[in-house]
Amino acid sequence: MSAADDISTILSSGIRLTVPLAFAACGEYLAERAGTMNISLEAMMLGAAFGSVATASATGSATTGLVAGVLIGLLIGFVHGNLAHRLEVNTFVVGLVLNALVLGLTSYLITISSFDSHQVSQVSVPWLRDIPLIGHPLFVERWPVYLLLLVIPLTWWLVERSRWGLELRAVGEQPQAADVTGIRVNLRRRQALLWCGALAGLGGAYLAVGEVGSFNQNMTAGRGYIVIAAVIFGAWRLGRTLLGCVLFGLADAMRLALPALGLTMNSQLLVVAPYLLALLAMLVFTTRNREPKALGQPFVRGST
Amino acid sequence: MTIDERARELTPPTTPALRLRGISKRYGPVVASDGVDLDVHHGEIHGLLGENGAGKSTLMKILLGLVKRDSGTILRGEEPADITSPQEAVALGIGMVHQHFSLIDALTVWENVILGDTGKIDRTAACRQVEEVSRRYGLPIDPLARVDRLSAGERQRVELIKCLRRDPSVLILDEPTSVLTQAESAELFTVLRQVVRTEDRAVILISHKLAEITAATDRVTVLRKGRVVFHSETSATTPQELARQMVGRDVSLRAEGAALGLLPVDGGRPADTGTAPDTALDTAPDIETGTAPDTETGTASPAPGVVPALRLRDLTVTVDGVTALSDLSLDIAPGEILGLYGVEGNGQSVLGDLLSGLVLPTSGTVEVGGRPVELDRPGALHRAGLGIIPEDRHSSGVVLDMSIAENLVMKSLGDVSGRGFISRRKMYGIARRLAAEFNIVAPSMDTPVRSLSGGNQQRVVLARELSAGPSVLVAAQPTHGLDVGAIEDMYQRLQDAASGGVAVLLISTELEEVMALASRIAVICSGRITGVLPTGEATAERLGMLVGGVAA
Numbered sequence: 001m002s003a004a005d006d007i008s009t010i011l012s013s014g015i016r017l018t019v020p021l022a023f024a025a026c027g028e029y030l031a032e033r034a035g036t037m038n039i040s041l042e043a044m045m046l047g048a049a050f051g052s053v054a055t056a057s058a059t060g061s062a063t064t065g066l067v068a069g070v071l072i073g074l075l076i077g078f079v080h081g082n083l084a085h086r087l088e089v090n091t092f093v094v095g096l097v098l099n100a101l102v103l104g105l106t107s108y109l110i111t112i113s114s115f116d117s118h119q120v121s122q123v124s125v126p127w128l129r130d131i132p133l134i135g136h137p138l139f140v141e142r143w144p145v146y147l148l149l150l151v152i153p154l155t156w157w158l159v160e161r162s163r164w165g166l167e168l169r170a171v172g173e174q175p176q177a178a179d180v181t182g183i184r185v186n187l188r189r190r191q192a193l194l195w196c197g198a199l200a201g202l203g204g205a206y207l208a209v210g211e212v213g214s215f216n217q218n219m220t221a222g223r224g225y226i227v228i229a230a231v232i233f234g235a236w237r238l239g240r241t242l243l244g245c246v247l248f249g250l251a252d253a254m255r256l257a258l259p260a261l262g263l264t265m266n267s268q269l270l271v272v273a274p275y276l277l278a279l280l281a282m283l284v285f286t287t288r289n290r291e292p293k294a295l296g297q298p299f300v301r302g303s304t
Numbered sequence: 305m306t307i308d309e310r311a312r313e314l315t316p317p318t319t320p321a322l323r324l325r326g327i328s329k330r331y332g333p334v335v336a337s338d339g340v341d342l343d344v345h346h347g348e349i350h351g352l353l354g355e356n357g358a359g360k361s362t363l364m365k366i367l368l369g370l371v372k373r374d375s376g377t378i379l380r381g382e383e384p385a386d387i388t389s390p391q392e393a394v395a396l397g398i399g400m401v402h403q404h405f406s407l408i409d410a411l412t413v414w415e416n417v418i419l420g421d422t423g424k425i426d427r428t429a430a431c432r433q434v435e436e437v438s439r440r441y442g443l444p445i446d447p448l449a450r451v452d453r454l455s456a457g458e459r460q461r462v463e464l465i466k467c468l469r470r471d472p473s474v475l476i477l478d479e480p481t482s483v484l485t486q487a488e489s490a491e492l493f494t495v496l497r498q499v500v501r502t503e504d505r506a507v508i509l510i511s512h513k514l515a516e517i518t519a520a521t522d523r524v525t526v527l528r529k530g531r532v533v534f535h536s537e538t539s540a541t542t543p544q545e546l547a548r549q550m551v552g553r554d555v556s557l558r559a560e561g562a563a564l565g566l567l568p569v570d571g572g573r574p575a576d577t578g579t580a581p582d583t584a585l586d587t588a589p590d591i592e593t594g595t596a597p598d599t600e601t602g603t604a605s606p607a608p609g610v611v612p613a614l615r616l617r618d619l620t621v622t623v624d625g626v627t628a629l630s631d632l633s634l635d636i637a638p639g640e641i642l643g644l645y646g647v648e649g650n651g652q653s654v655l656g657d658l659l660s661g662l663v664l665p666t667s668g669t670v671e672v673g674g675r676p677v678e679l680d681r682p683g684a685l686h687r688a689g690l691g692i693i694p695e696d697r698h699s700s701g702v703v704l705d706m707s708i709a710e711n712l713v714m715k716s717l718g719d720v721s722g723r724g725f726i727s728r729r730k731m732y733g734i735a736r737r738l739a740a741e742f743n744i745v746a747p748s749m750d751t752p753v754r755s756l757s758g759g760n761q762q763r764v765v766l767a768r769e770l771s772a773g774p775s776v777l778v779a780a781q782p783t784h785g786l787d788v789g790a791i792e793d794m795y796q797r798l799q800d801a802a803s804g805g806v807a808v809l810l811i812s813t814e815l816e817e818v819m820a821l822a823s824r825i826a827v828i829c830s831g832r833i834t835g836v837l838p839t840g841e842a843t844a845e846r847l848g849m850l851v852g853g854v855a856a
Contacts, residue, residue: 163425170419173410180370180406181420182390289624293410
């Protein structure tokens with residue numbers, strides 16, 4: 001194998017590993033701009049991964065599975081939103097409980113059921129796929145990958161240009177001020193969580209019925225947390241957040257590729273590598289002063 | 305007065321712009337609003353006067369749909385109005401300029417102005433509208449500027465523009481001048497007169513400052529404990545009468561007068577005796593003699609030869625890359641009250657944080673009793689003998705959910721404990737003694753501080769700080785949010801502390817307060833001292849110029 005092939009392979013797997021992160025990151029980015037530190041991202045991705053595989057197996061359609069994944073993400077976003085931003089339960093506790101619940105539930109359900117393997121179809125873009133080095137990694141992909149081309153600009157436009165996004169930003173910065181201006185703070189935060197749930201669901205479902213074609217226990221393996229790290233790494237800017245996802249995706253790809261390239265390393269240490277990288281990246285690049293001021297703080301009218 | 309205006313006053317408009325009938329609201333056992341009736345007419349400024357906690361803000365929040373009323377009706381013209389959200393209030397032509405919390409710092413001016421609207425965002429149109437309103441009322445502002453880069457006066461302009469752009473027929477202003485310089489307040493009242501006289505809108509001006517109410521309003525309503533206790537045309541009443549109605553008894557004391565903003569500061573001297581407050585002078589008679597006011601350098605020293613109890617030397621503090629204090633130097637002698645006066649947001653709270661040990665200076669030193677304090681060691685200021693009444697007593701003055709006794713001994717746990725255990729007997733002993741000495745009114749020493757009134761909470765802070773026997777007391781906005789009785793008490797305690805030889809640094813935004821208490825006034829603007837004057841030489845004009853950053 002030539003060096004160009006190696007690079008192409010690593011790039012290819014790097015992109016596939018980045019895509020689920022990128023979908024979830026678009027959701028988490030928007031939720032955090034509205035002031036919710038959405039820890040239950042992991043639950044959204046894992047639940048959606050399981051749901052998509054189960055639905056695909058039941059209906060025989062991977063695309064239906066993908067839709068089911070989105071719905072499960074929405075459901076978890078709905079539960080989280082209502083617990084945290086209607087009943088005023090601490091958002092971190094809600095997130096942790098949901099993560100533990102989904103992990104336990106899916107681990108149990110996978111032991112008592114067996115699913116057929118389904119995978120969404122691959123799209124190969126003529127001519128462009130023949131570009132050397134990057135042609136194959138970028139232009140021969142499962143079709144949901146190309147949804148990112150829609151989701152990323154749409155997320156940016158929603159946050160930066162739409163009135164809804166303006167209100168989300170106001171709510172994430174100074175909820176009291178937003179309230180007296182007539183914005184329904186908790187409603188906006190619940191809506192932001194629904195958007196986050198849908199996209200995290202899409203990311204989790206892509207991982208299952210897009211890449212792998214099956215579900216295994218704890219298959220997201222902390223990818224939700226990696227995405228939260230990416231948003232912090234990106235200093236609450238979409239471009240930098242996505243860059244963070246690419247970085248973590250590539251690190252994951254290196255981990256898979258290194259043994260194949262003949263480099264032997266302790267495999268446990270390799271598994272840890274992307275998470276270590278995430279920690280280091282946050283340490284070095286994080287700039288706190290762009291953080292939404294009310295991030296993680298509940299809003300109750302009348303308290304200041 | 306033109307003939308038109310006279311005619312308007314003689315024949316009151318037939319239908320008031322807004323009528324409130326029997327508005328009541330209670331929070332548990334607390335009655336915030338008790339059967340309030342209020343008529344507001346087009347073409348007039350209606351003053352709503354009352355002490356803190358009299359129910360002014362609750363009433364306005366009800367009008368705005370932020371608080372749900374228990375009973376009563378609101379009539380907008382002839383129609384009963386059921387307002388349940390700020391949007392409905394806007395639709396009914398009611399707009400409000402809030403005292404705090406209504407602009408989002410991280411957004412630009414135009415984004416703030418259109419916040420709360422509906423429909424598609426049109427940036428060009430929004431900017432054009434901002435410029436239009438800004439031109440019409442003479443309120444210059446850059447629509448593309450981010451709000452956190454604006455001064456307090458400019459923010460107020462943005463608030464006004466945001467409100468006026470929606471063309472309200474009833475405009476409510478809640479304590480609008482609390483963060484403004486005199487020049488900025490004057491600008492505001494010019495706009496209000498235009499809004500009322502030429503555009504025939506109705507304005508409700510909420511304030512606890514008598515001078516403002518008598519100067520600016522056409523009609524005045526006084527609230528006390530949630531009830532309307534007085535109502536009159538402004539021209540038919542006097543400040544004394546209004547003060548009496550507001551407090552519920554005769555007001556004669558100088559301190560009370562200051563608390564109500566009654567001192568004739570426009571005349572130059574607060575009193576004609578030529579002496580600064582008596583207690584401070586009694587104990588430190590040499591304070592003003594032989595000291596030429598050194599306003600150029602801003603480091604006027606209290607008295608040559610005396611070791612200052614507190615000496616701040618070239619303090620510079622940078623917060624998030626913004627210089628909050630720059631080369632600030634002040635000396636305060638034992639037994640002296642030095643007033644640090646300035647408009648809110650000019651570095652006072654950073655200085656307060658610094659003297660609480662919450663912020664470290666980038667350069668400069670703090671000396672207490674001639675010895676430099678190692679500011680980076682927790683508790684060093686306290687051990688050096690500096691007591692502080694912090695500006696925000698809820699976040700750094702007391703622990704709200706702990707008991708009075710616990711709060712009182714918090715800084716001297718060594719005195720009440722042995723071998724790592726707290727002696728509850730000793731703790732209660734000290735607490736009872738302090739409560740009696742400082743008039744802390746509470747059911748028991750176990751009562752959580754949260755359930756005390758603001759005045760009693762402040763007394764807990766004061767008792768704790770003074771019981772440590774400090775040589776310096778820093779009082780940052782010590783009377784914010786207190787009622788007149790508590791303010792009077794606080795003034796007395798500060799003066800007593802000074803006569804006992806404590807150096808008092810009084811950080812205040814109330815001109816009347818520093819005039820009444822301090823023997824010298826230092827003026828702060830944009831984090832630097834623009835001048836230090838003996839109170840005897842301080843006139844409203846000179847202070848006004850210093851406050852605006854111009855050397856007097």
